[in-house]
Amino acid sequence: MNPSSRLLSSAVLASLVASAPFAALGADDQAATIAALLKRIEELEHKVANLEHPSSTASASTSSTSSSKTDAAVQDLQQQVKVLKRQNELSTEAAAEKAQTAPVVSIGAQGFQVRSADTNFVFKLRGLVQADTRWLINNGGGTPAETFLLRRARLISEGTFFRDFDYQLVTEFGGGSATAQSPTILDANVSYRVSPALSLKAGKFKSPVGLEVLQSDRDRSFIESALPSQLIPNRDIGFQASGDFFDGRLSYAAGVFNGSSDATSANNTDIEGKKEFAGRVFSHPFATSSNEWIQGLGVGLGGSYGNAETASNLPNGGRGTYVSDSQQAWFTYKSGIAGDTTGVVTDGPHWRLSPQGYYYFRSFGVLGEYAVSDQRYRAGNGTAANPFKFAYLDNTAWQVAVSYVLTGEASSYKSVTPRHNLNPAEGNWGAFEVVARYSELDIDSAAFGTFADPTKSPHAAHAVTVGLNWYPNRIFRASVNYTLTDYDGGNGATGDKRSENLILTRFQVAF
Amino acid sequence: MNPTRFLRQLTLAALVSVSIAGAFAKDITLLNVSYDPTRELYTDYNKAFQAYWKAKTGDTVTVRQSHGGSGKQARSVIDGLDADVVTLALAYDIDAISERGRLLPADWQTRLPNNSSPYTSTIVFLVRKGNPKGIRDWEDLVKPGIGIIPANPKTSGGARWTYLAAYGTALHRNGGDEAKAREYVAKFYKNAPVLDTGARGATTTFAQREIGDVLVGWENEAILALAEFGKDKFEIIVPSESILAEPPVSVVDRVAKRHGTEAVAKAYLEYLYSDAGQELIARNHYRPRNAAAATKAGVTFTSLKLFTIAEVFGGWKQAQKTHFADGGVFDQLNKP
Numbered sequence: 001m002n003p004s005s006r007l008l009s010s011a012v013l014a015s016l017v018a019s020a021p022f023a024a025l026g027a028d029d030q031a032a033t034i035a036a037l038l039k040r041i042e043e044l045e046h047k048v049a050n051l052e053h054p055s056s057t058a059s060a061s062t063s064s065t066s067s068s069k070t071d072a073a074v075q076d077l078q079q080q081v082k083v084l085k086r087q088n089e090l091s092t093e094a095a096a097e098k099a100q101t102a103p104v105v106s107i108g109a110q111g112f113q114v115r116s117a118d119t120n121f122v123f124k125l126r127g128l129v130q131a132d133t134r135w136l137i138n139n140g141g142g143t144p145a146e147t148f149l150l151r152r153a154r155l156i157s158e159g160t161f162f163r164d165f166d167y168q169l170v171t172e173f174g175g176g177s178a179t180a181q182s183p184t185i186l187d188a189n190v191s192y193r194v195s196p197a198l199s200l201k202a203g204k205f206k207s208p209v210g211l212e213v214l215q216s217d218r219d220r221s222f223i224e225s226a227l228p229s230q231l232i233p234n235r236d237i238g239f240q241a242s243g244d245f246f247d248g249r250l251s252y253a254a255g256v257f258n259g260s261s262d263a264t265s266a267n268n269t270d271i272e273g274k275k276e277f278a279g280r281v282f283s284h285p286f287a288t289s290s291n292e293w294i295q296g297l298g299v300g301l302g303g304s305y306g307n308a309e310t311a312s313n314l315p316n317g318g319r320g321t322y323v324s325d326s327q328q329a330w331f332t333y334k335s336g337i338a339g340d341t342t343g344v345v346t347d348g349p350h351w352r353l354s355p356q357g358y359y360y361f362r363s364f365g366v367l368g369e370y371a372v373s374d375q376r377y378r379a380g381n382g383t384a385a386n387p388f389k390f391a392y393l394d395n396t397a398w399q400v401a402v403s404y405v406l407t408g409e410a411s412s413y414k415s416v417t418p419r420h421n422l423n424p425a426e427g428n429w430g431a432f433e434v435v436a437r438y439s440e441l442d443i444d445s446a447a448f449g450t451f452a453d454p455t456k457s458p459h460a461a462h463a464v465t466v467g468l469n470w471y472p473n474r475i476f477r478a479s480v481n482y483t484l485t486d487y488d489g490g491n492g493a494t495g496d497k498r499s500e501n502l503i504l505t506r507f508q509v510a511f
Numbered sequence: 512m513n514p515t516r517f518l519r520q521l522t523l524a525a526l527v528s529v530s531i532a533g534a535f536a537k538d539i540t541l542l543n544v545s546y547d548p549t550r551e552l553y554t555d556y557n558k559a560f561q562a563y564w565k566a567k568t569g570d571t572v573t574v575r576q577s578h579g580g581s582g583k584q585a586r587s588v589i590d591g592l593d594a595d596v597v598t599l600a601l602a603y604d605i606d607a608i609s610e611r612g613r614l615l616p617a618d619w620q621t622r623l624p625n626n627s628s629p630y631t632s633t634i635v636f637l638v639r640k641g642n643p644k645g646i647r648d649w650e651d652l653v654k655p656g657i658g659i660i661p662a663n664p665k666t667s668g669g670a671r672w673t674y675l676a677a678y679g680t681a682l683h684r685n686g687g688d689e690a691k692a693r694e695y696v697a698k699f700y701k702n703a704p705v706l707d708t709g710a711r712g713a714t715t716t717f718a719q720r721e722i723g724d725v726l727v728g729w730e731n732e733a734i735l736a737l738a739e740f741g742k743d744k745f746e747i748i749v750p751s752e753s754i755l756a757e758p759p760v761s762v763v764d765r766v767a768k769r770h771g772t773e774a775v776a777k778a779y780l781e782y783l784y785s786d787a788g789q790e791l792i793a794r795n796h797y798r799p800r801n802a803a804a805a806t807k808a809g810v811t812f813t814s815l816k817l818f819t820i821a822e823v824f825g826g827w828k829q830a831q832k833t834h835f836a837d838g839g840v841f842d843q844l845n846k847p
Contacts, residue, residue, distance in 0.1 A: 082721060087704075093708075120591075
């Protein structure tokens with residue numbers, strides 16, 4: 001075979017290689033193919049140069065014919081390489097463009113998430129599990145002495161549609177009490193973000209009153225809420241407007257709800273048709289200040305006003321109780337007065353006020369809250385022998401809680417995020433936080449006698465809690481709390497109810 | 512009247528007027544969502560309109576530009592891109608904004624002269640200097656060994672005009688025989704080694720990447736390439752027959768209303784029909800509706816036989832349905 005024939009064969013061979021189904025190759029494969037073809041062209045060009053200046057004495061005409069054929073083959077190959085290169089560029093551009101519009105699926109510390117490329121559509125799946133133990137020490141035979149319980153087990157679905165519409169659906173499979181074993185809908189709401197200053201929300205969600213209640217269950221520094229939360233409504237069904245002003249330094253929320261009694265999440269329907277108005281303003285006045293010392297200050301005021309006129313509106317879901325950290329009732333409204341089957345019921349206006357605030361600076365945090373719940377109660381059955389008796393009862397509570405992150409991470413209203421996840425091999429142990437809290441709740445003295453039995457129900461509870469939180473990473477958390485709750489009264493004519501010594505532990509998974 | 516006092520009062524009145532005018536002068540921003548090759552046109556035009564509007568109203572108009580494949584741009588507007596005006600390659604894309612996005616009325620095309628198309632263009636050939644492959648007319652494009660560079664009709668408005676120009680010419684030359692026209696178009700795309708997503712990309716492929724023997728596309732793009740890369744490298748071949756491309760414009764009513772820019776958006780498009788606007792159009796190698804503007808601009812466009820989409824294909828809706836919809840004639844003829 002003469003040189004020209006060999007070149008042509010090579011050209012044809014290269015052409016065949018180049019015309020292979022290129023799209024089926026990956027970008028690296030394409031680049032390798034192009035490089036190989038370029039090398040081949042260089043070799044051909046080199047051979048062409050040799051042919052154009054032959055050392056032999058072959059005839060000029062033969063040489064000229066071979067040369068022109070080879071030139072054509074080289075040009076053809078060059079075109080094919082250019083085409084392949086361009087197709088490669090276009091494929092890359094198309095892939096980049098597709099990536100810009102393709103939905104993004106992610107899984108990590110924030111749970112499972114699917115979002116459209118423009119983030120106008122988002123679907124999130126999250127979860128919360130809190131497995132607790134309660135150990136009551138020297139409880140005098142009270143029940144339960146010790147128990148394991150599934151305090152919370154939640155599946156949380158959240159999302160965004162058409163950029164400005166959000167939804168949330170939280171299903172509770174735990175609950176930690178015999179009456180709350182079956183799955184319940186905890187939150188179910190939709191909202192429309194009109195602007196930063198106005199967002200409209202409808203459905204079931206937390207009533208905008210209390211500072212600690214509004215804190216996410218996963219973020220609270222203590223295993224159980226402090227006593228002021230006993231006077232605050234929990235979740236309710238209604239409609240709310242909220243928003244931020246001044247770059248988030250002032251926020252508000254105001255709404256109308258079915259109405260929820262103290263320490264209670266509302267049912268999915270209204271109990272009595274009366275409505276409750278609730279609202280809260282909260283300010284971070286120095287959030288944008290350059291002074292680090294004052295940036296973390298937040299103060300606010302929450303409150304509610306409504307009417308409650310049935311026994312079902314008694315505190316703690318109609319039970320008429322206030323409970324300690326062990327979730328044991330330490331105060332109970334009378335369920336029946338001697339000779340009267342009618343117990344104490346709510347009968348009239350109910351208002352609450354809760355001044356509140358916190359301050360966080362680096363690893364240190366302090367949170368304080370005061371709450372007053374004023375409700376008109378009724379006792380008696382309206383007979384001559386047992387006429388109705390009414391009273392406006394002001395129950396008050398307050399708390400101060402401090403926290404300090406030993407490992408130097410920032411303390412905040414949100415949960416602590418460890419700088420380094422647990423990795424003993426590298427000497428990383430996550431984050432550790434110590435916490436301490438004092439809280440108390442005072443029952444209106446006017447309650448005793450007619451509405452509550454002073455020999456059984458204390459008129460005040462004082463709780464001191466200390467604890468340690470360990471955050472191996474953003475998802476897991478282990479906590480231990482010790483709480484000593486003392487009572488004033490409630491044990492016969494003059495004695496005090498036995499103090500409660502409680503050790504709580506928790507293992508939490510939140511993503 | 513005391514002349515000094517009068518002069519003082521006149522000065523005061525003038526100062527007050529200027530102050531009032533200044534106090535009420537507005538800064539307005541428009542977004543013009545356009546197709547691929549109009550970057551240069553609207554860069555020049557926006558400056559001219561800004562000066563015109565400032566002189567007329569005292570308001571400062573800033574016009575932002577967005578360019579891309581015409582169909583893709585229409586989809587972006589439907590999906591929420593806040594265009595005050597659209598200036599796209601074909602009416603079908605604005606119809607889609609009207610029908611699917613409900614952002615402007617269905618009769619938008621009647622609101623401005625010439626079916627809201629302030630200029631025209633056509634499809635021509637750009638070949639390498641000396642025309643080494645001897646390309647003169649449409650028949651030459653389907654010969655074996657000819658590499659043609661059109662854009663992809665599935666993504667580019669200009670490429671749809673190119674497809675229709677090729678198809679329509681083949682119909683005319685074969686006595687309206689659809690089968691022969693399809694056969695021609697099948698050969699046409701078989702000779703295309705690369706299909707870019709837009710007209711500007713096709714120019715890059717041909718002129719910068721040196722692929723193919725002939726760029727088949729917008730006349731304005733061919734003239735621009737000649738100006739940019741030099742007459743010593745390329746030359747334009749005007750075929751004997753081609754299509755009359757009529758790129759349309761429209762205010763996007765709902766967006767403009769929301770932005771409070773209806774009046775200025777309308778004026779922005781109307782100014783395209785003014786003498787100054789038409790002259791700018793001619794200088795940017797588009798064929799102005801007002802032929803005198805081209806003369807004034809010193810620009811000459813080669814005459815050729817032109818047919819309209821309505822005459823040959825029954826309008827854009829029908830052409831879209833028959834040729835460019837998924838599974839349409841283009842898909843059938845361009846199977847890999």
